[in-house]
Amino acid sequence: MSIRTKIGALAILAIVLVVLFMTIDAGGHWDYIIPKRGKKLIAILLTGTAIAFSTVVFQTITNNRILTPSIIGLDSLYMLLQTVIVFIFGSTALTLMSKNLQFVMAVGLMVLFALLLYQLLFRREGRNIYYLLLIGLIFGTFFSSLSSFMQKLIDPNEFLIVKDKMFASFNNVNSDILLLAIGGVLVTGIYFARFNKYLDVLALGREHAVNLGVSYDYVVKRMLIVVAILISISTALVGPITFLGLLVANVAYQFLNTYRHKQLIAGASLISIIALVGGQLVVERVFTFSTSLSVIINFIGGVYFIYLLLKENKSW
Amino acid sequence: MVKVRGVSKQYGGKKVVDNVSVDIAEGKITSFIGPNGAGKSTLMSMISRLITKDAGEIVIGGTEIGSWKSNELAKKISILKQSNHINIRLTVKDLVSFGRFPYSQGKLTKEDMKYVDEAIAYMELEPMKDKFLDELSGGQKQRAFIAMVIAQNTEYVLLDEPLNNLDMKHSVQIMKVLRRLVDELGKTVVLVIHDINFASCYSDYIVALKDGKIVKEGTTDEIMDPAVLKEVYDMDIPIENIGGNKICVYFT
Secondary structure (H helix, E strand, O other), X not given: OOHHHHHHHHHHHHHHHHHHHHHOOOOOOHHHHHHHHHHHHHHHHHHHHHHHHHHHHHHHHHOOOOOOHHHHXXXXXXXXXXXXXXXXXXXXXXXXXXXXXXXXXXXXHHHHHHHHHHHHHHOOOOOOHHHHHHHHHHHHHHHHHHHHHHHHHOOHHHXXXXXXXXXXXXXXXXXXXXXXXXXXXHHHHHHHHOOHHHHHHHOOOHHHHHHOOOOHHHHHHHHHHHHHHHHHHHHHHHOOOOHHHHHHHHHHHHHHXXXXXXXXXXXXXXXXXXXXXXXXXXXXXXXXXXXXXHHXXXXXXXXXXXXXXXXXXXXO | OEEEEEEEEXXXXXXXXXXXXXXXXXOOEEEEEOOXXXXXXXXXXXXXXXXXXXXXXXXXXXXXXXXXXXXXHOOXXXXXXXXXXXXXOOEHHHHHHHOOHHHHOOOOOXXXXXXXXHHHHHOOOHHHOOOEHHHOOXXXXXXXXXXXXXXXXXXXXXXXXXXXXXXXXXXXXXXXXXXXXXXXHOOEEEXXXXXXXHHHHHOOEEEEEEOOXXXXXXXXXXXXXXXXXXXXXXXXXXXXXXXXXXXXXXXX
C-alpha cells in the first residue's frame, strides 16, 4: 500500500466516524443536535490535530520517540493553576469565573512559563536541549507535588471539582473559548508554515542539520514555542491529554513507515481524530458517559507505551 | 581559502584548543594528526561551525564564519563526524538526497537528482541505493554518508575520522575516493585521522597537534620525520621507506 493510499484510508475512516458521530441517534432534532455535537466535534478536531502535530514536532526536535511535550511540565502547571484557584478562592470562584478569562489566563501562564524556561536555558550558548527537558521535568514534578499537597488540604467536595479538571473532557466546551482556540491554532499554524521544510532535516540530528545549513538553535527555539502554544491551547480547552500524542505519533510512524514530516503530521492528525471521535462515540454510546474519554485513551496509551518499551528494549 | 587565526576553545577552564592559527591549502588533502585529546576534532568542529569558538577568527572565502548565512555556508563547506547514528529509517538514496538540501530546501529538482545519482555512482553504491541504512555494513554506510557530502558539492569537505571502524579494504577504498575528489574534482579535503600511515600515504599536508596547540605543520615529507613524531606522540617512531611511501613502524 502506498503512503497516499494509507493516508486516504485514514481520511475516509475519520470522515465516516465524524458523520456517525454527528448523526447517530439524532432522531430528527437537528436544530438542537447540530450545534451541540458540532461544538464537541470542533473541539475534538482542534485538540486532536494540535496534540498530534506538536508531539511529532517535539519528538523530531528531541530525536526521541517516547517523549511527549508534557515533559516540559505544561500539564502539571495547568493542574496547579486550577488547584490554586480552588485552594485560595474556593470552587465557586472557579465556576463563577468567566470561562474566557480562565482560558486566556491558563494559556497565557503556560506560554509564559515555557518562554521563561527557554529564555533561561538558551541565553547561554551551547546548552543542550536535554537540559531543557531535565529542568522541565523537575518543574513538572514540583508543580504536581505542590498541587497534590494543596488537594489534600482542601475540602473533599472542592477536591471533586479539581479532580474533574484532571481528566480531559469534551462534554462541556464553551463556544466563545472555541473561537479563541481556533484563532490561536490558526495563527500558530501560519507562523509554523515557513519552518515546515526544516523538520525532515532536523530528524537527522543536530550535526547533520547544521552541516546542511539549518540555523539549528534559531529553528529549534521557534519550534519549541509553537509546540508550547499548541499544547497550552489544547490543555486549556479540554484538559491534560498529551498522552494521546505519544500514542498517535508512534502509530503514525509504524503505519506510514516514512520520514517525511508532511505525511507523518497528516497521518498522526488523522489517527488522533479517529481515536478521539471513536473514543468519544464509545464513551457516549457504550459506556453512556459513565467513564471519560481520557481514561480510555490513557489506558490504551499506557498499554501501547509498555509495548513500545519492550520492543525498543529488544532492538538494542 | 580557509584561514584560522588565534582560535581557542575551553571546556570548564581547560583549554582544548589554544590559540591555533593555520591556513588550509586549496585543492589538497590536509590531515590533522595527534594523540587523543589534542583538540583535532574540536578544531574541525569549530571550522565547520558545529561548535562555537571562544576566541579568534575563522575566515572562509574572505568572510568570517559568523557573518555567513548558514544556508550559504552549507554550499561552501561540509562536515561529516565520526559517529553517524540516525534515528530515522532512510534508504541510501534518501540520505544522499539530503545532501541537496542547501540548494533545494527539500524540493528536489531534476538537477538535484542528477547530483544525487552522480554521487551514488561515484561511491559505487548503485546496487544498494534502495536499501535501508540499517541493512548495510559499516563500510557501505560510511560510503553512503560520504556520498551525501559529495552530493552537497562543497568546495571544502571536512571529515572527522572517516576510517573509524572500517577494515583495511574499506579504509583504502575511502582514502582513494578522497584522493580522487581532490585530484579530479578539485575539492579541498581536511581529515582528522588516527592511522599515521594513511595520513602519510594519502595527504599533501599534515598539521600535528598536541595539547590544543599546533606542534608543527608542513608537507607530508616534513612531518613524517622521527624527530617531529617523537615530539607529537612522545614515543620513538622509526620510519621506513616502502614502495616510495614513508611508513611508520611503531608496533613493537
